[in-house]
Amino acid sequence: MESLKVALVFNHVEKSIQVADQLKHLLVTSGNQIDQDNPDIVISIGGDGTLLSAFHLYSHKLDQVRFLGVHTGHLGFYTDWRDYELEELVDTLCNNQEANVSYPLLDIVIQYRDDRADKHFLALNESSIKSIHRTMVGEVFMKEQFFESFRGDGLSVSTPTGSTAYNKSIGGAVLHPSIEAIQLAEIASLNNRVFRTIGSPIVVSKEDWIEIKLPQGSECLITIDQFNIQQEEVASVIYRVAEEKIRFASYRHMDFWHRVREAFIGEHQRRNEI
Incomplete structure (x- = not known):
């Protein structure tokens, strides 16, 4: 397994700071490096606003980096992982380094x-x-x-x-x-x-x-x-x-229409059996 260089971008909400600390520990103990300057993977921790900030921080390196989002609040369109799935995230990251989707x-x-x-x-x-x-x-x-x-x-x-x-x-x-x-x-x-x-x-x-x-x-x-x-x-x-395109690490990338339904319709409308 090749070591990954990972940058973490997170907002100043206490939950996001805690998740960033946990994720940093899990990444380092699994043999990866924290590298804010020249990463292979950029992980945003927070919501879609945090992911947008991460994108603009590394928009000059789009041919080198992939992005991945962990959300610590409401469901976002760019955040596939939850704050309680960090061990699974790191394990998947280490064992499937090539999967990505471009937007x-x-x-x-x-x-x-x-x-x-x-x-x-x-x-x-x-x-x-x-x-x-x-x-x-x-x-x-x-x-x-x-x-x-x-x-x-x-x-x-x-x-x-x-x-x-x-x-x-x-x-x-x-x-x-x-x-x-x-x-x-x-x-x-x-x-x-x-x-x-x-x-x-x-x-x-x-x-x-x-x-x-x-x-x-x-x-x-x-x-x-x-x-x-x-x-x-x-x-x-x-x-x-x-x-240029943005590349997301797509290890279990959520279907776009599922995201749309969850964000704007949710459980308020159920399917009528015909």
């Missing part, structure tokens, strides 16, 4: 009107654009082709795994993560005799891209997963399916 990511490029260089980001869940002080105005392009003029609270672009997060709350569709696509959803668009948008979510393939052009002088808030970036003089934001 699409969102590639984001912010372009400016001045001489600032473009900024490039990756998102695991989503990115949104909102105006800070007034109704957001933007022109939406699909590839180089003008699609619509948007006025409203903002626009959100999500990955398939992020489709169950903010995207779902604003009326977006839930996409299976095996689909290499991104989704554009409107946030409270203005639709009347003067202004008109398509008014429904749009799913864009990996061969296409979305560009949102903003008017001169606009001040906007751009979110990238859980991070907020206040920006001035943004000319446009370009979204596409990223070339």
Whole structure:
């Protein structure tokens, strides 16, 4: 058995800290190393927010690392293991080191009107654009082709795994993560005799891209997963399916639709026998 280098990322909840200490002990006594700088496996301990933080900490090493989540609270979409299953987790980790599943990511490029260089980001869940002080105005392009003029609270672009997060709350569709696509959803668009948008979510393939052009002088808030970036003089934001993917250790990876049902339906709706 080859020794693994493992990084632990955990929130500051007491339960998560205790689990991190237990997991560190089990990993080391089973012959593995704790390596926060150059890990093979990144284990997040907490919830989906902790996993998002872990992703952004190691987003520059996606070709080297795999992720695994332990949840210490409510069921999450990225956390397959519970805090009382640590011995089983370490045993499985040591004896099945190759299993993994890959999910699409969102590639984001912010372009400016001045001489600032473009900024490039990756998102695991989503990115949104909102105006800070007034109704957001933007022109939406699909590839180089003008699609619509948007006025409203903002626009959100999500990955398939992020489709169950903010995207779902604003009326977006839930996409299976095996689909290499991104989704554009409107946030409270203005639709009347003067202004008109398509008014429904749009799913864009990996061969296409979305560009949102903003008017001169606009001040906007751009979110990238859980991070907020206040920006001035943004000319446009370009979204596409990223070339990079996130890899999860899939030792007993929970079925996506099972996750969706458990998170949003649970036991409130039972199957009627016909």
